[in-house]
Amino acid sequence: MSMLLEVSGVSVSFDGFKAINNLSFAIGPAEMRAIIGPNGAGKTTFMDIVTGKTRPDEGRVIWGERNVSLLGMSEARIAREGVGRKFQKPTVFEDQTVLENLLMALRANRSPFAVMFYRSNRADLDRVEELASEIGLLESLARKSGELSHGQKQWLEIGMLLAQEPRLLLVDEPAAGMTPAEREHTTAILVEAAKTRAVVVVEHDMEFVRRLDCRVTVLHEGAVLAEGSLDHVTANSQVIDVYLGR
Amino acid sequence: MSDSFLKRNPSVLIFLAVLALFVLAVTLLAEGAGAGVISTSFVKTLGKTLCLALVAVAMDLVWGYTGILSLGHFAFFGLGGYMIGMWLMYARTQAIVMSSLAEASIPATESEITDAIGNQIFGVVGSSEFPLIWIFADSLVLQLVLVVAVPGILALVFGWLAFRSRVTGVYLSILTQAMTLGLALYLFQNDSGLRGNNGLSGLQNLPGMDHVPQATLSIWFFWASAAALALGYLFAAWIVSGKFGSVLRGIRDNEARVRFLGYSVEGYKLFIFTVTAIIAGIAGALYYPQAGIINPAEIAPVASIYLAVWVAIGGRGRLYGAVIGAVFVSLVSSWFTGGQAPDVNLGFYTLKWVDWWLIVLGLSFVLVTLFAPRGIGGLVDLWSERRRPDRHGADLGPGAGALREKEASK
Numbered sequence: 001m002s003m004l005l006e007v008s009g010v011s012v013s014f015d016g017f018k019a020i021n022n023l024s025f026a027i028g029p030a031e032m033r034a035i036i037g038p039n040g041a042g043k044t045t046f047m048d049i050v051t052g053k054t055r056p057d058e059g060r061v062i063w064g065e066r067n068v069s070l071l072g073m074s075e076a077r078i079a080r081e082g083v084g085r086k087f088q089k090p091t092v093f094e095d096q097t098v099l100e101n102l103l104m105a106l107r108a109n110r111s112p113f114a115v116m117f118y119r120s121n122r123a124d125l126d127r128v129e130e131l132a133s134e135i136g137l138l139e140s141l142a143r144k145s146g147e148l149s150h151g152q153k154q155w156l157e158i159g160m161l162l163a164q165e166p167r168l169l170l171v172d173e174p175a176a177g178m179t180p181a182e183r184e185h186t187t188a189i190l191v192e193a194a195k196t197r198a199v200v201v202v203e204h205d206m207e208f209v210r211r212l213d214c215r216v217t218v219l220h221e222g223a224v225l226a227e228g229s230l231d232h233v234t235a236n237s238q239v240i241d242v243y244l245g246r
Numbered sequence: 247m248s249d250s251f252l253k254r255n256p257s258v259l260i261f262l263a264v265l266a267l268f269v270l271a272v273t274l275l276a277e278g279a280g281a282g283v284i285s286t287s288f289v290k291t292l293g294k295t296l297c298l299a300l301v302a303v304a305m306d307l308v309w310g311y312t313g314i315l316s317l318g319h320f321a322f323f324g325l326g327g328y329m330i331g332m333w334l335m336y337a338r339t340q341a342i343v344m345s346s347l348a349e350a351s352i353p354a355t356e357s358e359i360t361d362a363i364g365n366q367i368f369g370v371v372g373s374s375e376f377p378l379i380w381i382f383a384d385s386l387v388l389q390l391v392l393v394v395a396v397p398g399i400l401a402l403v404f405g406w407l408a409f410r411s412r413v414t415g416v417y418l419s420i421l422t423q424a425m426t427l428g429l430a431l432y433l434f435q436n437d438s439g440l441r442g443n444n445g446l447s448g449l450q451n452l453p454g455m456d457h458v459p460q461a462t463l464s465i466w467f468f469w470a471s472a473a474a475l476a477l478g479y480l481f482a483a484w485i486v487s488g489k490f491g492s493v494l495r496g497i498r499d500n501e502a503r504v505r506f507l508g509y510s511v512e513g514y515k516l517f518i519f520t521v522t523a524i525i526a527g528i529a530g531a532l533y534y535p536q537a538g539i540i541n542p543a544e545i546a547p548v549a550s551i552y553l554a555v556w557v558a559i560g561g562r563g564r565l566y567g568a569v570i571g572a573v574f575v576s577l578v579s580s581w582f583t584g585g586q587a588p589d590v591n592l593g594f595y596t597l598k599w600v601d602w603w604l605i606v607l608g609l610s611f612v613l614v615t616l617f618a619p620r621g622i623g624g625l626v627d628l629w630s631e632r633r634r635p636d637r638h639g640a641d642l643g644p645g646a647g648a649l650r651e652k653e654a655s656k
Binding site for chain 1: 485488489490492493495496499500502503505506507508509510511513514517
């Protein structure tokens with residue numbers, strides 16, 4: 001199976017500190033992957049590199065069937081290529097309604113002129129309502145998203161991510177601040193999404209990772225320490241030393 | 247479609263109705279067209295105020311909605327004024343020169359006429375040659391194109407350089423101030439080609455319209471300014487009403503997030519910066535014929551700062567707030583600085599408003615920023631919230647009118 005995203009030999013350092021050290025990582029077009037690792041292992045920096053926020057010092061990031069390099073593309077361009085990202089801290093546009101947030105994220109032409117002449121149509125509103133009911137915010141479409149609870153903001157951001165219809169979802173701690181029932185729902189949404197696209201989940205919570213039931217990559221000091229099923233990596237003595245044993 | 251646009255934005259309709267009533271009232275009372283209660287000079291002041299309101303709407307688009315605190319939009323305003331001023335001055339001087347040469351016994355040659363016009367215009371800066379930038383000055387159409395093109399292209403080039411390097415926040419504000427200062431200093435030079443610190447004058451006289459009294463001209467310009475404000479307001483309201491407005495406000499609140507949604511933030515900023523510069527240029531082109539004179543002091547850096555002050559006092563992030571701020575502050579300001587406000591005698595010191603007005607303005611800017619960030623326009627919220635209370639929280643009872651969580655806990 002050809003890979004959707006291939007990161008190979010990537011290194012980046014900040015002021016002499018090697019945040020990512022010769023990291024290689026690959027994911028297929030319809031695959032779920034969990035990334036775990038202690039604080040400072042380079043999980044967020046990894047996402048920054050893939051989404052174009054940080055330029056690596058060396059290495060390659062190859063994307064899609066045409067094997068284009070993501071390095072040198074702007075963040076916006078990478079997002080349009082189909083990389084969606086959910087931040088650890090929910091970042092929604094608080095001054096705008098849930099509907100406006102979702103409409104903005106909805107997959108469509110992003111050029112200024114197309115957006116200026118865009119007027120919401122039935123098909124788009126139906127899609128937004130469908131998403132909103134999936135994330136339990138159908139009743140709140142007209143509310144300002146700043147009024148939502150922390151958990152609801154998380155949901156809204158997941159909804160915006162799905163609305164973008166990305167081919168690769170990078171999700172940073174999606175379950176933080178959620179109740180057990182909400183966590184289960186999140187798991188279901190992510191598992192469903194992974195049937196048609198690639199999903200990378202960064203998570204601390206082992207129970208959550210277990211429920212995702214997928215391959216796990218363990219990062220440590222900016223490099224891959226182990227990769228495989230959760231049982232496989234948790235049996236690895238190095239992994240136990242650096243992460244689980246603490 | 248336009249039906250639903252006005253229905254979704256009732257404030258636009260209210261604004262246009264108020265503007266129409268205002269125009270009607272001024273027309274009926276003015277010297278040029280009606281009862282003669284309002285003097286010609288005050289009609290001009292009102293017309294100029296409408297132009298200032300238009301540039302304030304542009305400022306609100308770029309600052310209030312997109313979060314780019316540009317302290318250079320008055321430079322674009324001034325450039326628009328210079329562009330129309332060049333034609334006004336050239337055409338009028340040409341008419342004067344032609345009529346004086348017509349009395350000579352030998353008909354003047356083409357070059358003699360040009361030299362005479364050049365002498366008239368540039369004699370004051372010790373020159374008689376037409377600089378290259380006056381090449382289109384004999385054509386009203388081309389100068390009107392330049393009214394749009396010169397501020398537009400300057401904003402496009404400046405914005406492209408600044409936004410591409412991701413200059414944001416206070417650094418961008420400083421950069422725009424530097425641009426404004428640079429432009430003003432350049433224009434102050436006698437060899438800038440725009441008559442140095444003398445500026446362009448006599449702009450109140452429309453060439454070929456000598457038979458029309460100023461009283462009538464002032465009303466024409468007043469109408470034109472009102473029409474431009476109405477169109478500019480409609481355009482601005484349309485642009486911020488849909489998804490485009492969503493993206494602009496998104497850029498203001500969290501531009502990194504907008505980028506990760508796939509929108510080219512730099513492209514949007516450049517677009518809004520350029521469009522608002524063009525609006526400012528048009529406003530300036532209508533303002534200076536009513537003022538009669540333009541000189542480099544008009545685009546001094548502080549003018550652009552006043553613009554930000556108006557928008558802040560009126561209430562940024564709402565278009566009518568910008569209009570209210572510009573109209574209110576500039577009219578009050580001309581009242582205080584025009585010597586009409588009575589001096590206050592404190593016994594030991596006489597408060598002269600001409601001197602103290604700037605301090606009052608500065609203080610009110612600080613107070614508004616600290617205690618009423620929504621500005622004068624925020625008063626509208628008080629009224630609309632009382633009319634339709636903002637009800638948060640879940641329903642406690644069965645019906646829509648039942649007490650809600652938050653209300654019950656109060």
